[in-house]
Amino acid sequence: MKQYLDLMRHVKEQGVYKDDRTGTGTWSVFGYQMRFDLSQGFPLVTTKKCHLRSIIHELLWFLRGETNIAYLKKNGVSIWDEWATPDGDLGPVYGKQWRSWEGPNGEVVDQIANIIEEIRANPDSRRLVVSAWNPVVLPDVSMKPRENAANGKQALPPCHCLFQFYVQNGKLSCQLYQRSADIFLGVPFNIASYALLTMMIAQVCHLELGDFVHTFGDAHLYSNHAEQVETQLAREPYPLPTMKLNPAVNNIFDFRFEDFELQDYQAHPHIKAPVAV
Numbered sequence: 001m002k003q004y005l006d007l008m009r010h011v012k013e014q015g016v017y018k019d020d021r022t023g024t025g026t027w028s029v030f031g032y033q034m035r036f037d038l039s040q041g042f043p044l045v046t047t048k049k050c051h052l053r054s055i056i057h058e059l060l061w062f063l064r065g066e067t068n069i070a071y072l073k074k075n076g077v078s079i080w081d082e083w084a085t086p087d088g089d090l091g092p093v094y095g096k097q098w099r100s101w102e103g104p105n106g107e108v109v110d111q112i113a114n115i116i117e118e119i120r121a122n123p124d125s126r127r128l129v130v131s132a133w134n135p136v137v138l139p140d141v142s143m144k145p146r147e148n149a150a151n152g153k154q155a156l157p158p159c160h161c162l163f164q165f166y167v168q169n170g171k172l173s174c175q176l177y178q179r180s181a182d183i184f185l186g187v188p189f190n191i192a193s194y195a196l197l198t199m200m201i202a203q204v205c206h207l208e209l210g211d212f213v214h215t216f217g218d219a220h221l222y223s224n225h226a227e228q229v230e231t232q233l234a235r236e237p238y239p240l241p242t243m244k245l246n247p248a249v250n251n252i253f254d255f256r257f258e259d260f261e262l263q264d265y266q267a268h269p270h271i272k273a274p275v276a277v
């Protein structure tokens with residue numbers, strides 16, 4: 001995961017200090033790109049132990065179209081707790097926009113089902129785009145995330161907001177545009193999550209693995225992660241692990257937690273860090 005450490009080093013060295021919504025303060029760079037060849041191993045950060053269980057459950061939760069943290073809680077995942085209402089609601093976040101985007105005439109669009117159909121039928125298409133960015137449901141900036149969720153708006157606007165697939169020589173690639181990126185806590189999750197999603201879609205579309213291209217808007221290091229960043233940059237990465245998907249699954253919505261098996265994950269110890277809310 002040299003690409004990830006290069007990003008971290010770049011923002012540490014070139015980042016400009018900038019205030020942010022959470023009041024924490026960040027070092028920030030605008031615009032950056034990483035590329036991972038998914039046939040060369042599963043891009044899970046090795047310079048700290050990452051909690052893949054949370055990443056898999058979060059992705060399955062998006063794919064189920066859910067926006068209440070009940071499914072996550074049931075599976076012991078707490079990464080969205082700070083933004084949910086007491087009822088566990090986050091408003092119409094990723095799952096809603098991916099699976100049941102509401103159009104102006106009451107029509108409902110399943111962007112994930114559509115994209116898979118389109119990749120199968122028309123792999124050369126240049127329109128294989130999924131967007132979670134829906135201006136109609138963006139939060140009101142004068143309210144807290146929980147208040148927005150209670151009022152039918154998104155608790156947070158999507159960070160990983162638009163992705164596109166591309167097929168060449170029977171290989172599936174995916175590019176993500178992430179408008180805002182917490183490099184220490186969020187980005188290891190985002191890389192692994194989109195790598196998994198690409199693998200799952202490749203399997204159900206009978207394609208080989210291409211690249212995951214990760215493009216950033218505001219890529220930042222929070223000021224209260226400085227020590228953790230130093231620790232991580234002093235570590236040598238290990239070779240990447242391998243991810244095995246249950247080959248019997250041929251419908252994207254049939255994947256279960258048990259269908260994922262991570263092999264040969266060698267990682268440095270976990271590093272704890274506070275999350276900016």
Ligand SMILES: Nc1nc(=O)c2c([nH]1)NC[C@@H]1CN(c3ccc(C(=O)N[C@@H](CCC(=O)O)C(=O)O)cc3)CN21
Nearest residue numbers: 051054078079080182185186189271272273275276277
């Ligand atoms: N400031 C901030 N950073 C984020 O990465 C982030 C948000 N806010 N808000 C919405 C979601 C929630 N995500 C999160 C939230 C917390 C962790 C986190 O605390 N990770 C720890 C513990 C992992 C676990 O409990 O499984 C870690 O060490 O990776 C990661 C991603 C990503 N997003």
Ligand SMILES: O=c1ccn([C@H]2C[C@H](O)[C@@H](COP(=O)(O)O)O2)c(=O)[nH]1
Nearest residue numbers: 021156157159160180181182186187
């Ligand atoms: O998947 C995610 C979700 C969120 N983040 C980070 C990026 C920012 O640090 C915060 C969101 O705050 P905004 O003020 O809405 O930008 O969460 C992430 O890195 N990955």
